[in-house]
Amino acid sequence: MVLLSLAYQSLKNRKLTTGLTIFSIGLSVALLIGVEQVRLGARESFSNTISQTDLITGARGGALQLLLYSVFRIGSATNNISYDTYVHFQKHPAVAWTIPYSLGDSHRGFRVVGTTNDFYEHYRFRRDRRIEFAQGRLPNGIFDVVLGSDVAATLQYKPGDPVTVTHGISQGRGLLNHDDKPFRVVGVLARTATPVDRSLYVTLFGMEAIHADWADGAPPMLGEETPAAKMTEQNLKVKQITSFLLRAKSRIDTLRLQREINTFADEPLMSIIPGVALAELWRTIGYAEDALAVVSVFVLIVGLLGMLVSLYTSLNERRREMAILRAIGAGPRKIVLLLVAETVLLSAAGAALGVGMVYGLSAAFQPLVERHFGLYLPIQPLSVGSFVYLAAVVVAGLLIGFVPAVKAYRNALADGLSVRL
Amino acid sequence: MKRRALVCFATLPWMGLSAISPTPVDWTKLRSPRAQSLDGVMIRILGFMVPLDDDSRRVTEFLLVPTLGACVHTPSPPANQIVLVTMATGAKAEVVWDRPIWVTGRFKIGVAAGVLGARYKLEGQRIEIVQDY
Numbered sequence: 001m002v003l004l005s006l007a008y009q010s011l012k013n014r015k016l017t018t019g020l021t022i023f024s025i026g027l028s029v030a031l032l033i034g035v036e037q038v039r040l041g042a043r044e045s046f047s048n049t050i051s052q053t054d055l056i057t058g059a060r061g062g063a064l065q066l067l068l069y070s071v072f073r074i075g076s077a078t079n080n081i082s083y084d085t086y087v088h089f090q091k092h093p094a095v096a097w098t099i100p101y102s103l104g105d106s107h108r109g110f111r112v113v114g115t116t117n118d119f120y121e122h123y124r125f126r127r128d129r130r131i132e133f134a135q136g137r138l139p140n141g142i143f144d145v146v147l148g149s150d151v152a153a154t155l156q157y158k159p160g161d162p163v164t165v166t167h168g169i170s171q172g173r174g175l176l177n178h179d180d181k182p183f184r185v186v187g188v189l190a191r192t193a194t195p196v197d198r199s200l201y202v203t204l205f206g207m208e209a210i211h212a213d214w215a216d217g218a219p220p221m222l223g224e225e226t227p228a229a230k231m232t233e234q235n236l237k238v239k240q241i242t243s244f245l246l247r248a249k250s251r252i253d254t255l256r257l258q259r260e261i262n263t264f265a266d267e268p269l270m271s272i273i274p275g276v277a278l279a280e281l282w283r284t285i286g287y288a289e290d291a292l293a294v295v296s297v298f299v300l301i302v303g304l305l306g307m308l309v310s311l312y313t314s315l316n317e318r319r320r321e322m323a324i325l326r327a328i329g330a331g332p333r334k335i336v337l338l339l340v341a342e343t344v345l346l347s348a349a350g351a352a353l354g355v356g357m358v359y360g361l362s363a364a365f366q367p368l369v370e371r372h373f374g375l376y377l378p379i380q381p382l383s384v385g386s387f388v389y390l391a392a393v394v395v396a397g398l399l400i401g402f403v404p405a406v407k408a409y410r411n412a413l414a415d416g417l418s419v420r421l
Numbered sequence: 422m423k424r425r426a427l428v429c430f431a432t433l434p435w436m437g438l439s440a441i442s443p444t445p446v447d448w449t450k451l452r453s454p455r456a457q458s459l460d461g462v463m464i465r466i467l468g469f470m471v472p473l474d475d476d477s478r479r480v481t482e483f484l485l486v487p488t489l490g491a492c493v494h495t496p497s498p499p500a501n502q503i504v505l506v507t508m509a510t511g512a513k514a515e516v517v518w519d520r521p522i523w524v525t526g527r528f529k530i531g532v533a534a535g536v537l538g539a540r541y542k543l544e545g546q547r548i549e550i551v552q553d554y
Binding site for chain 2: 051054127250251252254255256258259273275276278279283
């Protein structure tokens with residue numbers, strides 16, 4: 001105990017170097033554990049976004065791209081698929097339910113999703129949680145819009161407010177707005193902590209209505225547009241959607257349905273199994289994760305070496321301290337223990353600081369990351385792997401402590417007592 | 422071919438002792454009419470996992486197929502070459518998709534529903550990952 005307090009006092013006496021050493025170890029520990037936490041958090045968050053869906057179908061393209069734009073609202077589709085094709089598979093005898101998505105428009109940077117009431121009924125996340133309404137009701141009119149909880153919170157919208165949809169996906173107000181056909185908020189969804197929160201939901205008819213009268217990719221001339229009041233579900237025809245989620249009546253049919261969709265003759269389609277696509281995603285990202293982990297291990301080694309250098313060089317200044325300790329009866333073993341105790345204290349403090357930084361930073365940046373990358377990083381307890389890292393840091397500190405300790409051990413008793421000028 | 426199996430999740434120590442040793446089954450048997458005799462029998466079968474549940478680390482339900490890539494390059498296997506594995510309560514499986522696994526469990530032939538033919542189901546109790554094959 002005396003030893004620990006001595007070590008502590010000695011470190012306290014050298015506040016600046018101690019502080020810097022702890023900080024550098026803390027930073028490297030934070031990096032190491034941060035990478036681990038983000039990795040696990042991202043996986044958790046991705047896997048929890050979609051549940052109980054057997055197939056995701058869209059226009060032919062990349063499997064990952066289809067997964068990202070359909071489920072995570074990242075990136076965009078290369079093409080739409082025809083509504084007739086969708087109806088064909090919706091009515092397929094092996095299909096239990098489908099959820100259509102019509103994408104491509106936005107409101108103040110949030111994506112607008114055209115869908116049907118199947119979405120509110122069948123969409124599942126976090127294994128078996130379903131979409132719930134915090135306020136309001138299902139959209140049933142052409143110009144009804146339902147907001148995800150983040151959208152409502154960020155834009156301070158409530159039921160009854162008007163919403164103008166922007167053509168294309170852009171941040172801010174946008175340039176080309178569908179302002180001749182404003183929508184009205186009829187409901188706000190409960191928070192799900194998934195990308196569902198960051199979208200606005202309209203009906204497929206609503207999506208079709210704002211693009212009615214458009215020709216060759218440009219909006220109708222002023223005065224030529226059909227007034228919103230004249231639009232009814234009868235005179236609007238849904239022509240296309242972007243993708244759809246599908247659940248088979250029996251999951252054993254998944255592979256055969258996938259094959260049937262992928263080889264559909266009328267239109268090039270692509271169908272993916274979310275579980276398989278995610279597994280592929282993890283495998284792809286795995287290399288980058290490994291590289292990051294290797295880099296952070298090296299950063300940690302640099303941090304620990306920094307500690308070694310600072311302690312080793314400080315030994316010169318501390319000759320007198322050591323000599324006094326020896327003179328008042330501390331044996332060479334005590335000196336070794338003292339120095340090792342110092343490095344253990346330093347590395348433990350660094351590890352603690354690192355963990356603190358990880359939690360501090362993740363709390364600070366969580367909303368930002370969610371807003372920009374659509375990734376909800378849960379603040380979760382440390383993984384087993386992280387504890388192994390922390391233990392390794394302290395053990396490394398202990399081992400490193402022996403280097404200056406042996407040097408001090410070898411210094412003669414008289415070394416620090418004789419005054420050299 | 423030497424096969425070394427690593428016992429993974431869902432291995433309860435007493436299970437191997439008390440349960441009747443499972444009948445090893447291969448995929449050709451599932452194609453033949455003899456498959457009917459397996460209904461309700463504890464079997465052990467080697468195959469590849471197609472994860473259906475979306476949890477990246479564990480699955481409770483997956484398809485077992487005889488060949489890897491069955492889902493992309495060739496027509497999907499016929500209905501009698503796909504087994505829907507549902508892990509027994511509490512027994513979860515790790516996602517393994519690039520190497521074969523041994524699945525032990527009770528085999529059931531479900532009622533043929535829908536359009537795509539026979540229904541093979543397995544209540545999975547234990548999964549062993551084949552490390553080198």
